[in-house]
Amino acid sequence: MTKSQAAPAWSDTIVALSTPPGIGALGVVRLSGPQAIAIADTLMPGKKIASKPSHTLHVGWLTYNGYAIDEVVISLFRNPKSFTGEDVIEISCHGSPYILQQCINACIALGARLAKPGEFTQRAFLNGKMDLAQAEAVADIIASQTAAAQQAALHQMRGGFSHELAQLREQLIQFSALIELELDFATEDVEFADRTALQQLLVSINTVVQQLMNSFKLGNVIKEGVSVAIIGKPNAGKSTLLNALLNENRAIVSEIAGTTRDTIEEVLNIDGILFRLIDTAGIRQSGDVIESIGVEKSLEKLRKADVVLYLFDVHGYNENELKEALTLLKDNARQFVLIGNKADHAAGITEARLGAYTYVPISAKSHINLDLLKTNLVQTVMQGKTNQESTIVTNARHFAALQEVHNSLTEIQQGLSQHIPGDLIALDIRRCLHFLGEITGTITNEDQLDFIFSKFCIGK
Structure with missing residues (x-):
């Protein structure tokens, strides 16, 4: 079903609180639909809002059945120049939950x-x-918590993602039309669509689709944040590092090995990316049952984390143990950064080498080189992809649809190389166009829309 087929002629008017619930200086109640202006006219008698032009503000008392609810500001937006494309009224009241509910009830x-x-x-x-x-x-x-998440969402809302997909879809539709036309002349064995040009177009579209799919990993990081497990032997300085990065005493620090028995999680914003820091128990063999459980949890966090920070004492390291740790990281960690702690030298030193190993030297206790560590952490995650104007896929639904588009494009390319009949190629192209349309809503269904919008807040 296409969007135009799905769009109903709305006959009802909806109302909701559009600001967060609770006490505040102001609250906004939003109305949208054919009766919105008439309802506002009734609630603010004497102002004749129905006769006023669009995009105007009106101050007065909101009353219902002779009862004064509040002195408010009514914003008037006439269709189609409104957020919903319908007549919209926004009532700005004082932020009392009782007043706002009275307004909604009226x-x-x-x-x-x-x-x-x-x-x-x-x-x-x-x-x-x-x-x-x-x-x-x-x-x-609405859900963005960082600058990176905000910029990615703004780029998508301005239509950057949609524009790219629309161009791809339009080019493919043109070829699809020519192939469909060939089917009308099947008995005459004619070709209107240039197969070589179509192959080139498919390669071009697939390149863009793969780039968008590859961006999903980064998009997920921007949207959901990055889990970072701080791993190392007991007394390597893991809890001290957590406290230093957070600039507060969040984890207990002592000279007693095995002080940290359970994982501690905190969130840190670095350059607009949310990092969920996880302080873990020191990894070692232990006869203590409780500590052993903590060590097992540490290994579990290591395997699940997006990035692992492995700490070792630059003065007390054992080369064989470091080799074992690197093997553990290479086999289990998605990405990792090697950190040499207790390197109490002058600030500003860069990444150093310890024999064959490259590491970031820091002093968690003296707060030396923490900025270098933060920079290294961001670079590990972003991998140079810092252009905020580029399209980044952050939505799992979009990623799933892009995978289907990629599969369809591959099947079309294989069909062309095998010289299969035009009607079969046309079927694959229709499937590809379907999934491209699903992303932007050109092709959708009512159940899908209900599911997508059910995750929004009420007043939006």
Whole structure:
């Protein structure tokens, strides 16, 4: 079903609180639908809001059945120049939960109904104000906790991702039309579509699709954050490093080996990326049952973490133990950074070598080279991909659809090389176009939309 087929003629008006619940200086109640202006007119008698132009503000008392609810500001947005593409009213009240609820109750009494989660944005999508990828970016912006997440969502909401996909889809549609035309002249054995040009286009599209798929790993990091396990032998300085990075005494530090028995997790924002730091128990053989459980948890965190920081004492290291640690890291860690702690030299030293091993020398206790470690950590995760204007896939639904697009493109390429009939190639192209359309919502279904928008907050 296409978006135009799915879009209903909305006959009802919805209302919801669009600011966070709780006490605040201000709260905003939003109305959208054909009765929105009439309801505002009734609630603010004497202002004649129905006769006012769009994009205007009106100050007055909000009343219902002769009862004054609050002195408010009403913002008027006439269709189609509104967020939803419908008539929209936004009522700014004082942020008392009681006042806001009274306002919502009055709107419902006058014919509105309470909005479902994400229904305002869903109406914006169905009314053609944005495509589905842009609508999902709205939720990502609301949920963003870092500058990187905000920039990725803004780029998508401005249509960067959609524009790339639309261009690819348009080019493929042109070839699809020519191949479909060939089917009408099947008995005459003619070819309207240049197979060589189609192969070149498929390679070009697949390159872009693969780049977008490859960006999902980075996109997931930006959106969800990076889990970083701090691993090492007892007394290597793991808890001291955690405290130094957080600039607070979060973990207990002592000279007694095995002080940390369980994992401790904290969040640190470095250059707009959220790092979930996990301090773990020292890895060693132990006869202590509790400590052994902690060591096993440390190994589990090592295997699951996005990045492992392995600490060792530059003065008390054992080369064989370091080799064993490197083998453990190479076999189990996704990415790791080797850190030589207790290197109390002048600040500003760069990465050093310890025989065959490259490491970052720091002093967690003296806070030496922590900035170098942070830079190294960001570089390990970002791998040079710092262009905020490039398209980065952050949505698992988009990634799954791109995988299907990639599979379809591969099948089309194989079909062309094997000279299969045009009707079979046309089927594969239709499948590819279907999954490209699923991302932007050009092709979608009601159940899919309900699922996507159900994850939004009520007032959005």
